[in-house]
Amino acid sequence: MNIELSIIIPVYNEPDIINETISHLNGLSFSRKPEIIIVDGHSSQNTLQVVKGRHVKKIPSAKGRGIQMNTGAKAASGNIFLFLHADTYLDENAPEAIIKILQDKNTVAGAFDLAIRSPKAIFRLTEKYVYIRSRLTHIPYGDQGIFIKREFFEMLGGYPDMPLMEDVELMRRVKKAGGKIAIIDTKISTSPRRWEKEGFAFCTLRNLTLISLYLLGVPAEKLYKYYP
DSSP states (O other): OOOOEEEEEEESSOTTTHHHHHHHHHTSOOSSOOEEEEEEOSTTOTTGGGOOOTTEEEEEOOSOHHHHHHHHHHHOOOSEEEEOOTTEEOOTTHHHHHHHHTTSTTEEEEEEEEEESOOOTHHHHHHHHHHHHHHHHOOOOGGGOEEEEHHHHHHTTSSOSOSSOHHHHHHHHHHHTTOEEEEEEEEEEEOOHHHHHHOHHHHHHHHHHHHHHHHTTOOHHHHGGGOO
8 A cells, every 4th residue: 555644753862752742643533544754863772662553663873863854764655754853743634734735736845833832821922933934934944844745855865964954954955946835724733841941032042043043154063063
C-alpha cells in the first residue's frame, strides 16, 4: 500500500515525552495511516530505546536537526513529508488539511498556525505574532510543522547542512525555486517548556535577534553558539 504521509520527528534526549507524541499521533483520524519516523541524534540513542509501537520506524543519526530530518526523509516511504518537533501535537483535522492543500499543483509546501499549550495570556501574544509574521513572509518556522512534497524536497537537496536556521533557509529556497508555501489556519500546538525554562522575555528576544541577524546575512555557524 502506498503511504501518502510520512511524519518525521528529529529527537535529541527526549525519552520522557516521545511516547506521548506517538500516542497522540496514533489517536488521530487518518484516511490513510501515515508512517511515523523517529530520528535520534543522541550518541546513546536514549530516545529510540524507549519508543513504543512496532509500526514506528526508529532511525539512528548524527546530531543536528537538519541532518536528522534528511536522514528521516531518506528512510521515508511517503510522497509528502511532515517534519514535526517532539513536543508538538497536530490538530485532528491537520492530516487531511495537508493532503487537501497540496492537491494544488503550485503549492509545494506549508505549515500551520502556532498554538502554545499554556493558559498564560503572554503566549497569546506570541501566537498572534506568529500568525502575522507567517502571512506577511510566508516563511514558517519548524515549530509550525513544516510539510513539503517529496519530489520538491529532493529537488532542493533536502535541508541545508546548517547548525541553525535550516527550516528558514529551506523555506527561502522553496520560494526562490518558485514554489508556493501555504499557511493553514488549523493550529498545531507546542509545549511552552523552552520559554518556561529560559524565561519568556529572554527566549523571545534571543530568538528574534538571531533570526534578524541571520536575515541580515550573519552566518548560522556564528549564531549557533547563542542557541542552546
